Amino acid sequence: MKRFLLALSTLLLFGCGEMEQAPAQRALSWADSKELIVLVQNGPTSLYVNAEGNYAGLEYDLISKFAERNALKVRFQVSSSYSDMLARLQRREAHLAVGGPLDQVSGLIYGTPYQDVEARLVFSGKTSEETALKAIKEGLATLSTLPQYVPALExxxxxxxxxxxxxxxxGESEALIEQVAQGKLEFALVDSHAAEVAQNYYPNIMTSSQIASRQQLAWVMPEQDTELQxxxxxxxxxxxxxGSLRRLLDRYYGHVNRVDQLDALAYLGRIQNTLPRYKKWFKEAEATTGLDWRLIxxxxxxxxxxxPEAVSPTGVRGIMMLTNETAQRMNVDRTNAYQSIIGGAKYIQLLKDTLADRAPEPDRTWLALAAYNIGMGHLIDARTLAVRMKKDPNSWADVKSVLPLLRKPEYFSTLKYGYARGGEPVIFVESLxxxxxxxxxxxxxxxxxxxxxxETVVVLNPENLPLEINSTLKPNRPERLAMAGNDMQSIVR
Incomplete structure (x- = not known):
């Protein structure tokens, strides 16, 4: 049923005519058509549908910005493998392929490198790195990998x-990581940026970088297209x-190493055992405020x-850890879990509304949550400091780089609200x-x-690959959470 709805929505959104292009049809010149055909894989580092139901991904954002800068329409075509993208590009079925390592491929040229990655060996958390490397190098186990890492293995x-x-x-890196997490594969060699993202979702895996040298990612195109290059x-x-590239990289990767393995495993256990008691109230808070219940x-x-009984040394308390002042402002009893959840959600929305005319999403949400932690006054100081340092006060990546300076006298003495532990909201938001x-x-x-x-960006998915952030190939949710709980117990022991 889900696949049918996805296919139906694709037809409704993009029109039957868009889907009629034959796979082997040679792409028209982008300069003539004013449309860029881009091959991309589905994945958390390239293109996916995020938690808010929007297209997202580093490659999606970069290509969209490139197309806008050059007054081009862009048509993304989702492919099942990087090798397929290169083959289609060699046949001139598209103008560009994204998300792969800088390499030597017949008939193709590469653009400017924009991100460093390395191959990561992925294996079960029950296996030591030394044992894993020995098994691979001595031929005691087979390593599964993607075509782009064959030269490194050779x-x-x-x-x-x-x-x-x-x-x-x-397939792509996350699919291999997932199979290792499920015990279907012993070892996989994948992209480091994909491994870092996926370790939050599959904390029962371990990784090692002691396999291959670092590589650079770059867009690839037919070698005749020097104008596009x-x-x-x-x-x-x-x-x-x-600084735009730095801010985008921070958006997708700036927080991926903040939660460690044991914290992630404990969280998975509480999702299964504790969250069901409060889920309906989080969803009611979403209905009241419009905020995603999962964010709340x-x-x-x-x-x-x-x-709901939590109390801090500074006197904040309850399931949303509200101050007495905030609870009174929101007119809720912070010791009542239901009221605390509704009040906390309304307070987040209030903070977001304060920033509404200045910061775009998702930065506005992260800035508001930093204010939830440190107070709006100190956030205003940090944004003022960002301006002084010629940074963007509406960018979470820029503001978080100056927040820790609020503890230094040479900075806080020149600001309205004075000293603050500015590093704490950075940790707070990144963990969140x-x-x-x-x-x-x-x-x-x-x-x-x-x-x-x-009107200028179209995503075509003729193979009907699942694009949602929570719809990759996984066992059902209870089975995954139970597996995580078992792994947590074995790792702790």
Whole structure:
């Protein structure tokens, strides 16, 4: 049923005519058609439907900005494998493929490198790194990998001749990571940026970087298209110079290492055992405020671990850890779990409304949550400091870089609200982002929202691959959570 609805929505959103292009049809010149056809894989590092029901991903955002800068329409075509993208590009079925390592491929040229990655060996958390590396190098186990890492493995085989692997033609890094987490694969070699993101969702895995040297990611295009290559080079020079690329990288990867393995495993256990008691109230808070119930729940976990009796040394208390002043302002009893959840959600929305005319999403949400932790006055000081330092006060990535300065006299003495432990809201928000990401993988939104379709951006998915952030190939939710709980117990022991 789900696949039928996805296919139906694709036809309704993009029109039958968009789907009629034959797979082998040669793409028209982008300069003539003013439309860029871009091949991309589905995944948390490239393109997916996020927790809010919008298209997201580093590659999606970068391509959209590139197209807007050059007054182009863009048509994303979702592919099942990177090798398929390269083959289709060699046949000139598209203008560009994104998300792969800088390499030498016949008939293709690469644009400006924009991100460093490395190959990561992924294995069960019950296995030590030493044992895993020995098993791989001595040929005691087969390594599953993607086509782009074959050259690195061939180089490693010169010093470890017993090494052997199998190439997975269709799929992406997260799918391999997931199979290791489920025990279906022993070892996988994947992209480091994908592994770092996925470790929050699969904390029963471990990784090692002692396999291959670092690589750079770059967009790839037919070698004849030097004009497109020049435009890409100009685009990335601008993105680097004005800090836009740094801010985007922070949006997707700036928080991925904040929650450690044991914390993530404990969280998964409480999602199964504790969250059901309060879920209906979090959903009611969403209905009242419009905030995603999973964000409210993640905030509550960050504050109290869903403990309505929680009390801090500074006097904040309850499941949302409200101050007495905030509880009175929201007209709620903070010791009552239901009232605390509703009051906390309304307070977040109030903080967001204060920032509404200045900061875009998702930055506005993260800035509001920083204010929830440190107070709006200190957030105002941090944004003032950001302006002084020629940073963007509406960017969470820029504001979080100056927040820790609020504890230094040379800075706080020049600001209205004075000293603050500015590092704490950074840790607070980054941890909350991780908890929210995890919860979005295990819990569905209260209502299905189809991605907003732009007049200049189209996403085609002819293979009907699942694009939602919580719909990759997984066992059902209770089974996954039970598996995580068992792994937590074995790791702790």
């Amino acid at each position: 180089k490693l085989k010169q010093t470890a001749p017993a090494l052997h692997w199998e190439v997975v033609g269709a 020049a435009k890409i080079s100009e685009f990335f020079q601008t993105q680097l110079a004005d 729940a993640a905030l509550s976990y960050q504050e109290s671990h869903w403990n 982002q991780s908890y929210y990401d995890i919860l979005a993988r295990f819990e569905a939104p209260s209502k299905t929202v189809l991605p907003v379709v732009s």
